[in-house]
Amino acid sequence: MMDFGKMLGDEEAMKRFGNTVVAWDLHAKKPKKVMDVPGAPLEIRCAWGANHDYCFTTTALTSKIWLIDEDQNGEWQANDVADIGDPSKIPLPVDISISSDDTKLWVNTFMDGKTRLFDISDPKKPNQVYEAQIGDMVNMVSSSWDGKRLYYTTSLLGNWDKKEGDQFIKLYEWDGDKLNQKFEIDFYALKLGKPHQMRFGAYSLYNMAQTFSAKPKSEIVSN
Amino acid sequence: MVKMLGLIFACFSLFSEAVATDKFPVNLQIPLASGYGVLPYELPAAGTYALPPLGVAHDGQVLDSAGQRISLHEVFGGQYILLSFIYSTCNDVNGCPLSSHVSYQLKAEMRQNALLADNFKLVSISFDPQRDTPAVMKLYAENFKYAGKAGDWQFLTTDSVASLAPILDSYKQDIQREYSLDGQQTTDFSHILRVFLIDPEHKIRNIYSVRFLHKDAVLNDIETLFMQAGMKGFAADNEAKILRQPSKNGFGPGDNKQGYETDAYVTRSEALNHRQGRFADLRALVNQPPLGLPPIPNNDALDLTTAKITLGRRLFYDRRLSLNETFSCAMCHIPEQGFTSNELSTAVGLEGRSVRRNSPTIYNVAYATKLFHDGRESTLEQQVWGPLLARNEMANPSVGHVINKLKSIPDYAGLFEAAFSGKSPSMETVGAALAAYQRSLLSANSAFDRWYYGKDANALNQKQKTGFTLFTQKAGCATCHVIGERSALLTDNQLHNTGLGYATSMHIPGEKRLVQIAPGVTVEVDQAIIDKVGAPKAADLGRYEITQNPEDRWKYKTPTLRNIALTAPYMHDGRFSTLGEVVRFYNEGGITNPLLSPHIRPLALDALEVEALVAFLQALTGDNIELLVADAFAAPIGDHRRQDQQ
Numbered sequence: 001m002m003d004f005g006k007m008l009g010d011e012e013a014m015k016r017f018g019n020t021v022v023a024w025d026l027h028a029k030k031p032k033k034v035m036d037v038p039g040a041p042l043e044i045r046c047a048w049g050a051n052h053d054y055c056f057t058t059t060a061l062t063s064k065i066w067l068i069d070e071d072q073n074g075e076w077q078a079n080d081v082a083d084i085g086d087p088s089k090i091p092l093p094v095d096i097s098i099s100s101d102d103t104k105l106w107v108n109t110f111m112d113g114k115t116r117l118f119d120i121s122d123p124k125k126p127n128q129v130y131e132a133q134i135g136d137m138v139n140m141v142s143s144s145w146d147g148k149r150l151y152y153t154t155s156l157l158g159n160w161d162k163k164e165g166d167q168f169i170k171l172y173e174w175d176g177d178k179l180n181q182k183f184e185i186d187f188y189a190l191k192l193g194k195p196h197q198m199r200f201g202a203y204s205l206y207n208m209a210q211t212f213s214a215k216p217k218s219e220i221v222s223n
Numbered sequence: 224m225v226k227m228l229g230l231i232f233a234c235f236s237l238f239s240e241a242v243a244t245d246k247f248p249v250n251l252q253i254p255l256a257s258g259y260g261v262l263p264y265e266l267p268a269a270g271t272y273a274l275p276p277l278g279v280a281h282d283g284q285v286l287d288s289a290g291q292r293i294s295l296h297e298v299f300g301g302q303y304i305l306l307s308f309i310y311s312t313c314n315d316v317n318g319c320p321l322s323s324h325v326s327y328q329l330k331a332e333m334r335q336n337a338l339l340a341d342n343f344k345l346v347s348i349s350f351d352p353q354r355d356t357p358a359v360m361k362l363y364a365e366n367f368k369y370a371g372k373a374g375d376w377q378f379l380t381t382d383s384v385a386s387l388a389p390i391l392d393s394y395k396q397d398i399q400r401e402y403s404l405d406g407q408q409t410t411d412f413s414h415i416l417r418v419f420l421i422d423p424e425h426k427i428r429n430i431y432s433v434r435f436l437h438k439d440a441v442l443n444d445i446e447t448l449f450m451q452a453g454m455k456g457f458a459a460d461n462e463a464k465i466l467r468q469p470s471k472n473g474f475g476p477g478d479n480k481q482g483y484e485t486d487a488y489v490t491r492s493e494a495l496n497h498r499q500g501r502f503a504d505l506r507a508l509v510n511q512p513p514l515g516l517p518p519i520p521n522n523d524a525l526d527l528t529t530a531k532i533t534l535g536r537r538l539f540y541d542r543r544l545s546l547n548e549t550f551s552c553a554m555c556h557i558p559e560q561g562f563t564s565n566e567l568s569t570a571v572g573l574e575g576r577s578v579r580r581n582s583p584t585i586y587n588v589a590y591a592t593k594l595f596h597d598g599r600e601s602t603l604e605q606q607v608w609g610p611l612l613a614r615n616e617m618a619n620p621s622v623g624h625v626i627n628k629l630k631s632i633p634d635y636a637g638l639f640e641a642a643f644s645g646k647s648p649s650m651e652t653v654g655a656a657l658a659a660y661q662r663s664l665l666s667a668n669s670a671f672d673r674w675y676y677g678k679d680a681n682a683l684n685q686k687q688k689t690g691f692t693l694f695t696q697k698a699g700c701a702t703c704h705v706i707g708e709r710s711a712l713l714t715d716n717q718l719h720n721t722g723l724g725y726a727t728s729m730h731i732p733g734e735k736r737l738v739q740i741a742p743g744v745t746v747e748v749d750q751a752i753i754d755k756v757g758a759p760k761a762a763d764l765g766r767y768e769i770t771q772n773p774e775d776r777w778k779y780k781t782p783t784l785r786n787i788a789l790t791a792p793y794m795h796d797g798r799f800s801t802l803g804e805v806v807r808f809y810n811e812g813g814i815t816n817p818l819l820s821p822h823i824r825p826l827a828l829d830a831l832e833v834e835a836l837v838a839f840l841q842a843l844t845g846d847n848i849e850l851l852v853a854d855a856f857a858a859p860i861g862d863h864r865r866q867d868q869q
Binding site: 001002003004005006008009010011012013014015016019020025026027028029030034036038039040059061062087088090111158159160161162163164165 | 736
């Protein structure tokens, strides 16, 4: 990606941001439906509930939350449902994280370094219930399944990060009312570069049987 | 079916009502993969989609179930293949049992589908050579005999973990043996299920995961491939060979952003569907330039042969000619975007590095006596080394780096020697080849040429004729954009100061800047925010940087106006998106500064006259754009998925 400042000054380049969300037929590798979502949609997160047929995305340039859901006729639609901060200041939402019970959506805004919590119990009407300053800039947020731990990184892209600014990973605990910082890893101080994304894996995801077992194989039973 | 599975899949049972016992209670919590049942959705009709190659199905050394050493490609035997990686002690119902189940169903299908039996083969290969010896694989195979004898299903293994490793690596199979709490190896592997559909050319055409591995999906894909190959029983499907349909603006970029400044804009991107080109006879073009162009300077001495042009074209589109093998010349000189970029004002090089200026077009570059916006280079042969070595463009660290790479790539073997009387790749021959191709990109016989030189009175409409009159008289454009008696280069090959460079150098940015963030949505962004995320803009003093003569500050080369309708955005820094903006800029008299060219003055054109000039400029587009772009589409690009690759 080119230098962010250069890009903001390049009129033609600014027209070339993605402005669609596409529902794909993965077998035919063709689009089923192309929905106009202007303003550079970045991340998509779909609700977990078995009957919750909807997803959220946020548009980085226009700073809005968009809901993508199926209407009564089975047609997928995209509609903007909330503003994030003050869009005219380009807070630039980047990563979002949906809670396992589909009631909360964490939204990070890169430019102002904040994280915001939206109540999405009514997906058509998200409303912000909390915000906190994480750093000069913030990129991704990863949540534990129970929603109590939230990890944050700072780096969006090498060429887009603020030239002066801290680079770190932080862990916060969410107690239901506010975020309490638990630790910070300063990437610059430790000469680790810039942290972009986190992955939380589990060995047991790859195999249904017990992974670490004291019993001989023939007696393994599944619960 | 139950008996068959029960033999092998001892630790798990699939059908609760049949086999539940105390020793093997059934886990009701694991949802069965859809491959065991009915697909919950409809597949697209076979032949209505394409399966582009995803990679190469590499060879490897294996053992068949008789213990014979054989290579994977020999096993493939020129047929369509479904390749699964399994191990016999796998107890994950949605793992190897799933892929074996699907393979079993396909084997059974072969009893009634002769085309399938004759052309398609199943291959299962173990990734546990320690347990899965050929004898074990033979035993494993026995259980599938109920599928019948039609067709072939090979069960393979390897003689050791060491022999298996390169195969796993080339198919990107990452496996880890699992350990018990006390550190003992268990018989389990942790891996992600991938089943490969491979064609007779050893290209991988689909990769199935647990989610959609299903007999119907595989059969659908096989039928699609058979149709594409025109196999007996299916009509030949030429969908993959269709030349890309030209977009409405004539082989332009696939994404038309006209009207983006209004909120009525609707996305109209075109997918690059089955793009395949057609080579043109470029040498004929060189020897007989289209109407409106003079003979190529030094044509005889240059001796442009088809071999040189073809080699030059191969180099021009080869992405391996950059440091990290991602950048070719064509990444900034994009054929369907006027051999420039319509999507960037100033270029972007390797790894997003900033380039100061707009990419000039390659159309008709044969006639340029000075190259680069500041005119610092004198021949095309020498010019190529600029972008090749520039750290912010293709970033090759040295001349030798490029030469040595070319000498080592198999698909260049002998090509330089054949084109240049025995000379191998060198600074000279690389330059000569690339220059030969670039010189062949001649484009003229535009509406203007036919009217002016061809004496076709109706080739231009009235508005365009009015535009021509303004161009040569009141507006005085022809002073620098020269039109000759028998040919027109529409450039004087000189450098002039129009004031744009001065304006950029002297401009003090305001506190805010207008930025368009979505169709019809423009916001004022604090310059301070932009500065936080941007490196300082590089200075640009134009010709002065070359001559060190202060009189030459902010002088830039006059570009040709041929094909100007195709080469937006305009000026040395791409600041104008439309020809209207350009004409209005000159109408205002450029930007006043102490070094402004005497040719630049306010023109006092009214709105209609501006329109007429723009109409005239649009009549300067050559008639062979599709020919040249289709020729470009046919060029290999250094892509491993295509035949033109090692």
